[in-house]
Amino acid sequence: MATTATAPGTKLWGGGKSPFNVEYGKLMMWYFLMSDAFTFGAFLISYGTIRFSTNGWPDPNEVFRSFPFAPEGVHAPLVFVSIMTFILIISSVTMVLAVHAGHNMDKKGVVKNLILTIIGGLAFLSCQAWEWTHLHHEGAWWGANPFLNHDGTASSTNFTNYFFTITGFHGFHVFSGVIINIVMLIMTLTDQFEKRGHYLMIEKAGLYWHFVDLVWVFVFTCFYLI
Amino acid sequence: MEHTAEHQEHSGGGTKEIVKVTIILTVLTIVELILGFWMISIPLERASFRLAVKGTIVILMLAKAFYIVAYFMHLKHEIKNMIMTIVVPLALFVWFIIAFLYDGNSFRHLRNTYDPHYKEQSTIKIEKKEHSSETKQEGAKPNDAKDGKQEEKKATH
Amino acid sequence: MSNEAVFQAPAAAGTHHDAHGDHHGEHHHHETFITKYVFSQDHKMIAKQFLITGMVWAVLGGLMSVLFRLQIGYPDANFPWLQDLLGKWWAEGGKITPQAYYALVTTHGTVLVFFVLTAGLSGTFANFLIPLQVGARDMASPFMNMLSYWFFFTASVVMLSSIFVENGPFSGGWTAYPPLSALGDASPGSKTGMDLWLISMALFVVSSLLGGLNYIATVLNMRTKGMSMTRLPLTIWALFFTAVLGVLSFPVLFSGFILLIFDRNFGTSFYLSDIFVNGVGALPNEGGSAILYQHLFWFLGHPEVYIILLPAMGMVSEILSVNSRKPIFGYMAMIGSLFAIAILAFLVWAHHMFVTGLNPFLGSIFVLLTLLIAVPSAIKVFNWITTLWRGNIRFTPAMLFAIGFVSLFISGGLTGIWLGNSALDIHLHDTYFVIAHFHIVMGVASMFGMFAGIYHWFPKMYGRYLNNNLGYIHFWITIAGAYMIFWPMHYEGLAGMPRRYYDYSVWESFKQFADLNRFISTVAMIVFSVQILFLVNFFYSIFKGRKVTTQNPWGANTLEWTTPIHPGHGNWVGEIPEVYRWAYDYGKDGKEFIPQTKPIGDDESHH
Numbered sequence: 001m002a003t004t005a006t007a008p009g010t011k012l013w014g015g016g017k018s019p020f021n022v023e024y025g026k027l028m029m030w031y032f033l034m035s036d037a038f039t040f041g042a043f044l045i046s047y048g049t050i051r052f053s054t055n056g057w058p059d060p061n062e063v064f065r066s067f068p069f070a071p072e073g074v075h076a077p078l079v080f081v082s083i084m085t086f087i088l089i090i091s092s093v094t095m096v097l098a099v100h101a102g103h104n105m106d107k108k109g110v111v112k113n114l115i116l117t118i119i120g121g122l123a124f125l126s127c128q129a130w131e132w133t134h135l136h137h138e139g140a141w142w143g144a145n146p147f148l149n150h151d152g153t154a155s156s157t158n159f160t161n162y163f164f165t166i167t168g169f170h171g172f173h174v175f176s177g178v179i180i181n182i183v184m185l186i187m188t189l190t191d192q193f194e195k196r197g198h199y200l201m202i203e204k205a206g207l208y209w210h211f212v213d214l215v216w217v218f219v220f221t222c223f224y225l226i
Numbered sequence: 227m228e229h230t231a232e233h234q235e236h237s238g239g240g241t242k243e244i245v246k247v248t249i250i251l252t253v254l255t256i257v258e259l260i261l262g263f264w265m266i267s268i269p270l271e272r273a274s275f276r277l278a279v280k281g282t283i284v285i286l287m288l289a290k291a292f293y294i295v296a297y298f299m300h301l302k303h304e305i306k307n308m309i310m311t312i313v314v315p316l317a318l319f320v321w322f323i324i325a326f327l328y329d330g331n332s333f334r335h336l337r338n339t340y341d342p343h344y345k346e347q348s349t350i351k352i353e354k355k356e357h358s359s360e361t362k363q364e365g366a367k368p369n370d371a372k373d374g375k376q377e378e379k380k381a382t383h
Numbered sequence: 384m385s386n387e388a389v390f391q392a393p394a395a396a397g398t399h400h401d402a403h404g405d406h407h408g409e410h411h412h413h414e415t416f417i418t419k420y421v422f423s424q425d426h427k428m429i430a431k432q433f434l435i436t437g438m439v440w441a442v443l444g445g446l447m448s449v450l451f452r453l454q455i456g457y458p459d460a461n462f463p464w465l466q467d468l469l470g471k472w473w474a475e476g477g478k479i480t481p482q483a484y485y486a487l488v489t490t491h492g493t494v495l496v497f498f499v500l501t502a503g504l505s506g507t508f509a510n511f512l513i514p515l516q517v518g519a520r521d522m523a524s525p526f527m528n529m530l531s532y533w534f535f536f537t538a539s540v541v542m543l544s545s546i547f548v549e550n551g552p553f554s555g556g557w558t559a560y561p562p563l564s565a566l567g568d569a570s571p572g573s574k575t576g577m578d579l580w581l582i583s584m585a586l587f588v589v590s591s592l593l594g595g596l597n598y599i600a601t602v603l604n605m606r607t608k609g610m611s612m613t614r615l616p617l618t619i620w621a622l623f624f625t626a627v628l629g630v631l632s633f634p635v636l637f638s639g640f641i642l643l644i645f646d647r648n649f650g651t652s653f654y655l656s657d658i659f660v661n662g663v664g665a666l667p668n669e670g671g672s673a674i675l676y677q678h679l680f681w682f683l684g685h686p687e688v689y690i691i692l693l694p695a696m697g698m699v700s701e702i703l704s705v706n707s708r709k710p711i712f713g714y715m716a717m718i719g720s721l722f723a724i725a726i727l728a729f730l731v732w733a734h735h736m737f738v739t740g741l742n743p744f745l746g747s748i749f750v751l752l753t754l755l756i757a758v759p760s761a762i763k764v765f766n767w768i769t770t771l772w773r774g775n776i777r778f779t780p781a782m783l784f785a786i787g788f789v790s791l792f793i794s795g796g797l798t799g800i801w802l803g804n805s806a807l808d809i810h811l812h813d814t815y816f817v818i819a820h821f822h823i824v825m826g827v828a829s830m831f832g833m834f835a836g837i838y839h840w841f842p843k844m845y846g847r848y849l850n851n852n853l854g855y856i857h858f859w860i861t862i863a864g865a866y867m868i869f870w871p872m873h874y875e876g877l878a879g880m881p882r883r884y885y886d887y888s889v890w891e892s893f894k895q896f897a898d899l900n901r902f903i904s905t906v907a908m909i910v911f912s913v914q915i916l917f918l919v920n921f922f923y924s925i926f927k928g929r930k931v932t933t934q935n936p937w938g939a940n941t942l943e944w945t946t947p948i949h950p951g952h953g954n955w956v957g958e959i960p961e962v963y964r965w966a967y968d969y970g971k972d973g974k975e976f977i978p979q980t981k982p983i984g985d986d987e988s989h990h
Contacts, residue, residue, distance in 0.1 A: 012305070015518070015962065016608030020308035024523040024600040027308075031596050034312060035630045041319055042638035042679060045326045049675050050653070052330035055338065055348035061266050078262050085255055093248050096298050100241065143650030150270060152351040156670025161651040165642065203300075210298045214291055221287040225262045226280040315631055318729045325733060325745060326678055332742035333672055341657075 029204045033211045036173075040215050043169065044222055047162040056149035058159050060224050063140075063147050068130050081224045084127045085216065088174075091120025092213040095181075099206040102199025107188060110202060114185045117209065121178040128171050132164070140164075163223055170212070170219050177212045180205050247297040254290050258283055414952075422533075424525035425952040429532050430511035431844060434837070436532075436539060437503020438918065443543075444494040445911050451487040454479040456904025458888045458897075472551060481885050482571050485554035488883060489572070490546065492557030493580070495826065497587055498542070500691040502535050504833045505629075508694055509598045509622040511840065515943035516616050518607025518962060520953045523600040527593050534590035538583045545579035553580040556883065558684065561654035561676050565646040568663045577647070581640055588633045588640075595633075598626035607942070609962035613718075614979065616941050616966040617711060620718050621697020624725040625690050632686035632729070639679030646671070674740050681732035688825045689728040693721065695832020696763060696792075699785040701966075702839050703767055705939045706782035707774025708975060710967035713766040720759035720766075727756050737805040738812045746805040753803035760796055764789065775970070779937075780854030784835035787862045788828050794866075795824025798873065813883075816876025819869045827865045834861075837921070842936050846949045847928030853920040857913055864910035871899050940966050940978045 012019045020027065051057055061077035070076065094116040101109025139146035145160040184205045193199045265279050296302035301309055338345045423429060450469075453462070465474035473483040510528065514521055522528045545552040554572030555563035559580070567574045602623045606615070615623075642653040646668075654676045655668035704711040711717060733741055733749045741749075767789045776782065798820040801807050811817065834857075841849050880893050887893040887900065935944040942962070946954050960980040968977040972988055 012307070013611050014608070015606040015610035015614075018604045020305045020603070022304065022308065022604075024604045027604060028523065028527075028596045028600045030308075030312060031599055031630055032592070034315060035592060035596075035634045037316070038631055039634035039638050041322065042635040042682070043642075045323055046638065046642065046653070046675055046679065048323070049326045049330035049678070050670070050672060052327050053333040053337070053672050053675075054670055055334065055345075061262075077266065078259055082255070082259050086252070089248070089251050089255065092294065092298055093244060096244050097241075099300075100244070142645060143652070148352055149348075153348055154350065154352055157652055158670045161645065161653060165645060165651075169641070207299055210294055213298070214294045217287055217290045217294065221258070221283060225258060225265075225283050315627070318631065321730050322682070325749075326675075328745055329674065329678065329733075329742050330672070332745065333674060333740070336740065344657075 023200065026200065026204055026207070029207050033207060036211065037215075040166075040169070040218070043162075043166050044218060047166060047222065050158050050162065054156055054158065056151055056153050056155065058145075058147040058155050059150040062150075063135075063159075064131075064224055066134055068134075078224065080127070080131065081220065084124055084131075085220050087120055087124045087127065088213050088216050091117045091124070092210055094120060095206045095209045099199075099203050102193070102202040105194075105199070107191075107194060110188050110193075110199060111185065114181055114188065114202075118178055118181050118185065121174055121181065121209075125171060125174055125178070128167065128174075132167075135160075135163075166219060167223070170215055173212045173215065177205075177209050180208060243297060247293050250293055251290055254286050254293075258286050261286075422529060424521070424529045426510045426514050426522050426525065426528060427844070427950065427952075427954075429528055430507050432532050433502055433506035433510060433535070436536060437499050437507060438921075440494050440498040440503065440539065441914070442918070444491050444499060445914060447487045447491040447494075449908055449911050450479060451484055451491070452904040452907045454484055454885070455887065456901040458886045482551055482554060484885050485556075485570075485883070486546075486551045486572055486576070489554050489556055490542075490552050493553075493584075494542065496557060496687065496691065497584070498535075498539060500826070500829050500833075501591065501629075501687070502587070504829060504836075505622060505625050505690060505694045506532070506535065506594060507833075508618070508698060508836050508840075509594065509626065511844065512618050512943065513598055513601050513622060514605070515843070515946065515950075515954060516619050516941050516966075517602060517605060518610050518942050518959050519601060519605035520955070520959065522597045523605055524597055528597050531590045531593035531597065534586050534593065538586035538590060541579050541583035541586065545576050545583065548575045548579065550574045550576055552576040558677075558680055559643070560680075561643065561646065561673050562658050565643060565654055566658070566660060566666075567647065568660050581644055581647075585637065585640055588637045591629050591633050595626040595629040598622060599630065602626075607959045607962055610942075610979075613715070614962055614965045616697075617700040617714070617717055617721075618694075618697040620721055621693045621700070624721050625693045628686040628690050628693070628725055628728055632683040632690075635679055636683035639676055639683075642679075643676065674736070677736050677739055678733065681735045682729075684735060685732040686728040688821070689724055691825055691829045692832075693724070695788060695829040695835075696721070698836040698839070699767065699788045699832050700770075701941070702781050702785040702835050703770050703789075704967055704969065705839075705937050706777045706779055706785070707771055708777070708938075708969045709770055709774045710969050710971070711766065712769040712772075713762070714965065714967060716762055717766055720762040723759040724756065727752065727759070731756065734803055734805075734808075737808040743805070750803060750805050754800065756803075757796075757800060760792075764793055764796075779838065780849070780851060780858055781835045781839035783855070783858045784831045784838060787858065788831040788835060790862070791823050791828040791831060791865065795820055795822075795828060799824060810879075811876060813881050814876035815872040815880050815882055818882050819872035819876060822872075823865070823869050827869070831862075834858075834917070839937070840943075841921075841924070841928075842931045843943055843946075845925050845928070846931050847924050848931060848936075849924045849928060850920050853916060857917045857920070860913045861910055864906050864913070867906045868903050868910065871903060875899065935978075938976050940968060940976055942979060945978065945980055 011017075012021075018024070018027070064081055065075050065077045067074060067076045067080050094113045098110050098113035098117060101107075101113060135141075140160045140163075142161055142164050143157050145155050145157040147155055147159065149155045184202055187193060187201065188199075193201065261279055261283050265276060268276050268279065270276070301312065418424075420428065423432070450465075453465075461477035462474070463477040465477045465479070468474070469483075473480060473486075479487070510522070513519075542552075550571040552572055553559065553564070553576040554570055555577070559577070563569045563573060564577055565573075567577070602615075602619060606612075642651075645651040646653050646655055652668035652671040654673050655666065655671045656673075658666045658668060660666060700711055700717060731749055731753045733745065734753045737746050737749075771786070798816065802811055802817060802820055838849055838854055841847070875893075875896050878892075878896070880887065880896060884890075888897055931948050934946075934948060937944070942960065945960050947956060962979045963982045964977065964979055966979055968979075969975070971977060972986075
């Protein structure tokens with residue numbers, strides 16, 4: 001630390017070292033996430049564009065009003081999705097704690113928090129699976145939209161088209177995030193990071209996981225709230 | 227944060243900060259949900275008011291995004307130049323969003339103007355069992371004067 | 384566990400990073416044929432793989448253009464041998480069939496834009512030059528770099544296979560606008576051919592992202608000691624911005640393609656509305672917008688032309704300076720204009736859509752932003768010309784191609800000012816004027832940049848020279864031919880001759896151009912055969928060319944010429960050299976050139 005951290009700022013860009021004090025893997029992960037942000041951005045902006053070019057749009061509070069195990073016809077808008085949102089936020093918190101524990105070389109903490117994160121991810125995926133199944137039973141799918149517009153007129157199928165495509169793509173990201181976290185867990189349990197002397201991989205997996213959470217913030221707002 | 231000369235890894239606050247950010251995110255989400263519930267009761271005719279609420283929700287969304295990126299993803303504690311390399315390209319989204327949505331809106335005007343069938347289709351109401359019928363009347367009237375006000379309203383649905 | 388850990392992390396990460404440790408020097412593990420030539424992780428070998436795959440595609444793409452030029456130039460003639468060669472689907476009775484014509488035009492565009500001028504150009508030279516010129520032993524992640532090539536290779540195989548499917552390859556134009564691309568019933572090529580096209584392009588996007596992330600991380604993180612960003616050669620700056628453009632714009636294309644795949648296969652209507660297909664009837668799709676696809680496509684499509692052009696610009700800057708024996712004029716202005724072009728590239732996409740139903744007011748803003756590109760472009764042209772000014776010019780083939788690039792960039796760029804105006808575009812859109820414009824400024828100019836790069840860095844790649852005389856023949860016929868092919872197209876376009884028509888001789892208005900079209904087709908064939916000559920030169924010289932005997936044959940300052948003539952994996956024997964100055968100290972203090980590795984002397988003047 002003494003050698004490399006001397007006079008930071010002066011020679012950051014001078015070559016022979018990372019100008020950001022960041023190893024290349026983390027840098028690549030950041031820029032990958034940036035490009036992925038453009039993928040999701042393009043999806044959500046397309047959704048907005050189509051919504052702007054369509055007369056009328058379904059009311060999300062009518063569409064997403066159900067709750068598992070609740071009697072048919074129950075009217076509980078926003079409740080289920082807020083639970084999903086909190087699940088993802090909490091799993092993000094446990095991921096931060098795992099990264100934090102990794103910094104302190106606290107293997108037990110890493111294992112504990114990674115397991116919690118994986119459970120959170122699986123819980124979110126289950127919620128999504130239930131919601132998709134439910135909507136499918138109501139007749140919604142790609143190319144099929146049983147819901148009416150807010151004003152009672154017929155709705156185009158693009159409401160469900162975008163809903164399933166974008167939440168599906170997000171769900172795919174959650175799924176790969178869970179897989180990555182499971183790999184991280186196995187690597188932690190087999191002491192791979194202890195041998196390396198650092199838990200930087202956990203940090204990169206964490207970045208990915210937070211990004212998934214970040215995307216959900218946007219998807220949640222765009223589809224369920226406005 | 228005074229972290230430059232310090233070692234990098236602890237510069238990001240620690241558990242206390244995580245708890246703080248978690249609380250902030252929870253509060254923001256709850257406020258969003260309250261606004262969402264409130265909006266159910268705002269009739270469709272009050273379009274600009276609904277738009278204002280939606281705008282507030284979007285601002286809250288951006289605040290949440292900021293907290294996740296800055297603290298959970300630790301970006302706030304990176305070197306400033308690195309923050310710039312990530313934040314500056316995101317500025318491209320501004321024109322990306324404006325141009326796409328503006329053109330989407332324009333496409334709807336075109337269709338409503340030159341495609342009478344399309345326009346007519348979007349005014350026929352379908353009988354529905356649900357009780358949302360109180361918001362039925364104004365939606366998309368066969369008001370052939372393509373006045374901007376009505377269009378704006380539709381855009382916000 | 385602090386900074387040190389951060390810095391040693393790559394070394395400890397165990398994959399390959401001993402190559403970066405300074406003590407190792409040239410680094411021999413046991414290499415088999417497979418690891419050396421096929422699944423190589425050496426950036427130089429990957430570069431050559433990209434180059435040769437790109438060349439194969441260039442030949443195929445060029446051959447396709449010759450075939451459809453045959454139809455345009457000789458609409459009434461029959462060439463029976465064509466049917467023997469290509470089969471009935473392509474050339475029934477010795478005449479290119481309409482479906483084959485559109486398939487050829489589409490594949491020519493796709494292949495040249497993506498496989499030759501994106502993968503073949505920036506894939507080759509980013510891989511080859513970035514580690515060598517920034518002073519790194521390899522890319523940040525050699526493994527991802529290898530994957531990048533193999534994704535490209537797979538994309539190539541899929542695209543190639545689409546040529547052989549029953550209904551032919553996709554034939555709706557390289558932009559793949561829906562509904563033609565979204566409906567299998569719309570045209571023969573929209574069936575399996577389009578599926579394969581989409582798969583191939585999706586793989587290509589993955590390849591380009593893997594490569595781009597690597598290039599960015601390498602340029603930022605792996606520069607050798609003393610190599611500050613403002614000491615980088617302009618090639619690296621250009622390749623860096625190219626990678627940034629790719630990383631930010633390809634994902635948008637990817638999203639657009641995913642929506643298109645859903646429209647094709649899962650009954651959605653993202654891009655479809657109110658469609659009646661002959662023989663099928665009215666489609667149920669409703670509510671989509673074909674303009675949305677165009678927005679998404681051109682959000683990549685416009686940056687894409689700079690992805691193609693910027694590497695050529697960077698290499699030309701370097702080659703002009705080296706062979707004029709003069710420092711590049713306005714180094715910082717060159718970086719600034721590259722940066723400005725990179726930013727503007729993202730803001731102007733809708734100028735490809737002025738007449739497709741884009742809102743006219745929005746179009747006017749796009750006009751303004753588009754015309755702004757003239758400013759950085761003019762800065763670059765000015766700086767290239769002033770670099771040449773009073774230079775001690777060595778007319779090597781590389782230098783000739785670099786000068787040719789500047790010439791083409793000017794003449795093609797000027798017509799861009801016309802096309803950037805939405806009002807003029809009402810007349811000029813979809814005519815041969817557009818064809819002439821983008822072929823000169825983007826296609827041929829970038830090819831010239833690529834040729835310049837190949838002639839210049841061939842000695843570094845293979846330790847031998849290309850044959851100079853063949854190089855001169857190649858250059859003069861190509862530049863004369865390029866102008867003879869594309870210059871007349873401006874007149875045809877101004878007269879209203881539309882692009883993508885199968886047979887112009889049936890149109891009274893365009894009959895006057897029959898001779899001109901035949902002339903263009905003839906020149907196209909000559910130019911194509913000269914490219915074959917270049918290929919002969921290339922492959923002959925790999926094995927039999929004149930051997931390079933000095934480390935630094937061009938007397939250049941950059942780091943790649945400090946490596947051994949045949950650098951191994953790891954590039955430098957012993958330590959990576961340290962850098963003390965920028966890359967353009969030519970003719971300073973009476974010295975012809977001062978390499979970047981030479982420390983600044985006490986008596987040296989400031990530049």
